[in-house]
Amino acid sequence: MDSVFLTNLTTPPLLFFILGALAALFRSDLDIPEQIAKFLSLYLLFAIGFKGGVALSTSAFDLSVVAVLLVAIVLAALVPFGVYFLLKRRFSVADAAATAATYGSISAVTFVTCTSYLDAQDIPWSGYLVAAMALMESPAIIVGLMLYRMHAETTTVDSSGAIGVRMMPMDVVKESFLNGSVFLILGSLVIGWITGPEGKTQIAPFIDELFIGILCLFLLDMGIVAMRRMKDMQGQGTSLAPRSMVLWGLVIPLGNALLAIASAWLLNLGEGDALLLIVLCASASYIAVPAAMRLALPQANPSTYLAMSLAITFPFNLIIGIPLYHMGVRMFLI
């Protein structure tokens, strides 16, 4: 039973994540230079996008694929509503809206780690889920901002929105699709789809053979960063008690996972695809959405929504979530 957890925990990527967390916990000066971390992240997006595109080019693009993509978008747009109404009593309107956007969107690295989890167990998964991931990045941003505009008192919007106010809804949509990570995944996806397996053979070694190694190094860095945030949560002036941030950072992904299990059941997805859809729903953005929120909703406090996403939900999903959701898939879907 718990062997799933142990198997997951003893894969190199997870172990390096934990190593990073230990380094930060004990205040080691181990550190991945910032441009390197960015490069590793670009590589992962590039590789997963390209892989997904190549897979797409060889599989039939039929109605069931379209259905999955639509459901993915709908999920990404619905989740923020749920999160917002869960949180609106405890958070300020801006914080609730930004957190809602964060959890509606996805974490590409959690997704990537889950694909490596599936590959290690030889469970197949479909390339179009990469497309689903790319499409799920942005809608939540728009919904989150809508929620804010609907619920904030007009005066608040005016005065504190001094910066954000200039940004019209259409701008937000545009900016969220032009976010570097979204653009790179979508672009690589399209390129992989154009070049197909032929293009793949050309860059196959670069994409396949380095993948896990680079994932290990990136998770090492993420472990450091996540643990630093977790330690900062105690000291820093967040609007919320750390305890309730931890609570919500665990409850929300679990709730979203349930929603995704139901959707996967409706869509009749296979084991691998179901798990990936769940992981997308249960994961929270810590790059695209926070970056967009700082521009469009600067009055929301990043030490609330970014910390929850990065320091609580991300490690939870990596260490416990993925195998847990996998058990769920096995129980309910197959």
Next chain:
Amino acid sequence: MDSVFLTNLTTPPLLFFILGALAALFRSDLDIPEQIAKFLSLYLLFAIGFKGGVALSTSAFDLSVVAVLLVAIVLAALVPFGVYFLLKRRFSVADAAATAATYGSISAVTFVTCTSYLDAQDIPWSGYLVAAMALMESPAIIVGLMLYRMHAETTTVDSSGAIGVRMMPMDVVKESFLNGSVFLILGSLVIGWITGPEGKTQIAPFIDELFIGILCLFLLDMGIVAMRRMKDMQGQGTSLAPRSMVLWGLVIPLGNALLAIASAWLLNLGEGDALLLIVLCASASYIAVPAAMRLALPQANPSTYLAMSLAITFPFNLIIGIPLYHMGVRMFLI
């Protein structure tokens, strides 16, 4: 007929170049960190130099090779004269001289992309062309400065040369061979030549298997940078109208390509080698020469010569030039 162009356009490196250009066009914040871009470029020089050296070590180093190398150097020294006299009416003396130097020298990335184009079509090419490339980097710098000294009024040289004046011709020769990229290509070439195939087997995976992948990422960055320059060309205070920069940025490489076709015919080069020689002649430097010009001829305006090389000639060669020259080779040389 146009299938050559399409084949070229649908290779992963070209598609990533275009993706980068689109990112910059639509103002996406997609960005390759600057130290990473430098590293990718170092890798490409290292790999192509080493490959070329190994190839050299296994092939006979006979008179025909010497002939090609000599012709390459002569071409690199002659082209600036042509370019200078074409441009001297429209450009200031300094700008004309710097542009002449830029187009006499070569673009290593265009060369590298062309080798990957040949490899993809299984057309053989010889390692000594890497040596030709390395030898063609610097002569144009010296010729360009000579042209400036001959044509500038003495007073101009004195007053505006406040910085450049200290640099004696010998210094320029020395500095141009000590330029980082030139040094690394030549050095890797010699090392590849010393270690031969035995050394190759040791670093083969690093050099062969990553090559196209890294080229893709580097061209992604180059697409971003080139497009930004192209957009800047409209706004910025260049001495020249953007339209004539575009014109010359297309005419010069085509003229140089013709010159190279003639030389390749004289030298009786094979298909791959001929194409590479043409690409060397038709390409323009955007690293070594501009860096040298800023030191030795600072009164020349980089937003003229660098923009022409980077924003016009480089994309043109990648997208249209290489297959076009290839068609030329097929028509005239075989």
Next chain:
Amino acid sequence: MDSVFLTNLTTPPLLFFILGALAALFRSDLDIPEQIAKFLSLYLLFAIGFKGGVALSTSAFDLSVVAVLLVAIVLAALVPFGVYFLLKRRFSVADAAATAATYGSISAVTFVTCTSYLDAQDIPWSGYLVAAMALMESPAIIVGLMLYRMHAETTTVDSSGAIGVRMMPMDVVKESFLNGSVFLILGSLVIGWITGPEGKTQIAPFIDELFIGILCLFLLDMGIVAMRRMKDMQGQGTSLAPRSMVLWGLVIPLGNALLAIASAWLLNLGEGDALLLIVLCASASYIAVPAAMRLALPQANPSTYLAMSLAITFPFNLIIGIPLYHMGVRMFLI
């Protein structure tokens, strides 16, 4: 006889080291960006640690292994005493203590280069030597500081120790184990040991196939850095004449190598393992120890101990030391 030296000199890693040194000697602007250099170094530690751990997991962990590890630690703790008493007449107490710590500790890159030297000659070596390396990084720091405290006049300690004084011995022990490189090697070792050959197959290409290539690029950078230091040694205000720094920078590693040969003989080590143990003893730290010394013993002058380690001993070991010690092993041990 001297073919060992030639064989060593004509491997790609060594040749790139020399290329880097030549670049710096002739003032080329060839330069590896600093974050890239750090990344290459992290990669090497990660890869060697992981490899060592996997090797450990498949070999019997018996008494002879424990003996080697113990001897390694004892050597790392003894060497500083020897070095200190050799140098105490010519160096200030602080400088002698810091240099002692530097030479007691190890250079991971020298070790890594030696493993690639062995691999190229198909000489087997054992994974637990990576553990030995990791364990030898820190003890010398503690011994060096002890030596300083024992020999410095109390007033000196008080006044000049304004910074260092706050650091208690236990802090030093802790900090030296938490040094980024030590932490990463030890961590990767443990991870490799946990995941075993199964984990290895997952990241094998990343670790095995890139290894020599990355080592080449890193040594290129080290060549540049070491040569710059060597050139600085003439100009800069070191407390010591450059000539005696060169002398000690050669004598100390040779002395330590002899000590290690004796130990290897006692331990009855095989050819590869003996050579690695010798290289560990003969090499000097240029990352972990200097970083620790700047915090714990800031009154020691880094342009003495760091320059000796980086500009004299490191190149000596790479170019002459490794094959020389190898000859020693062949003469005395097999």
Next chain:
Amino acid sequence: MKPCKRIEIVIEQALATRTADLLTELGAPGFTLIDRASGRGDRGYRRADELTGTSTNCIFLIACDDEETLTKIVEGVRPMLSISGGICLVSDAQWVRH
């Protein structure tokens, strides 16, 4: 040399592009931008270690020889600073004309 004001703004990296656009709009004669600084202030540490730029600072340096533009800049960045955190310092300097 002519007297001028030296304005120095430390602000969240995520707002760098927006601040640059704002400076141009407000008529700053130019600016120099240093990316990716870390720091500590009322909102705790900014470690410059993550990828969104919300916990990273950047530094703008503006030489400004015109009182009016100075006021505009100061008033323009003030609301950004109160939302994002950061500091703005103004001091006297001499601008070497070339």
Next chain:
Amino acid sequence: MKPCKRIEIVIEQALATRTADLLTELGAPGFTLIDRASGRGDRGYRRADELTGTSTNCIFLIACDDEETLTKIVEGVRPMLSISGGICLVSDAQWVRH
């Protein structure tokens, strides 16, 4: 705007964390840190090219509106500077309040 002192410290990168801790301890209201600068001084070149940070500089910028804290900071970093090398400059500035 209110008058303040602008403190600028160039110090060895290897001492960055310790300096930051010291500043916090001495009551600095905040600081901004630029890592990895090169430089030249009495101890020769610091090329910012090696991995220990002993031959690399970092730059601290501190805005301080309190005379007493200023003195504490200056006195606190002085011994560090005399061991590591570097400079500390203090100048007048106006702090734009937000």
Next chain:
Amino acid sequence: MKPCKRIEIVIEQALATRTADLLTELGAPGFTLIDRASGRGDRGYRRADELTGTSTNCIFLIACDDEETLTKIVEGVRPMLSISGGICLVSDAQWVRH
């Protein structure tokens, strides 16, 4: 503490080495160099995104306690600035002696 001048030069990255050599030649007591800044000025954007350094800035900081050297430095960099673009600011500061 002793009074000094604080010189700050923003210049093209491609000229960094030459500027450093020039400063040494002109007798600057030292300098600190921050590489790879971006910026905007009369010559448009410098995005710090290409590899030649012609469209990238670097920043020199010099503390100088000697009037004569100050003049030399200012006069020495002026022609470089007029060719490459950039700015040079001079202000008063106190140099904390250690």
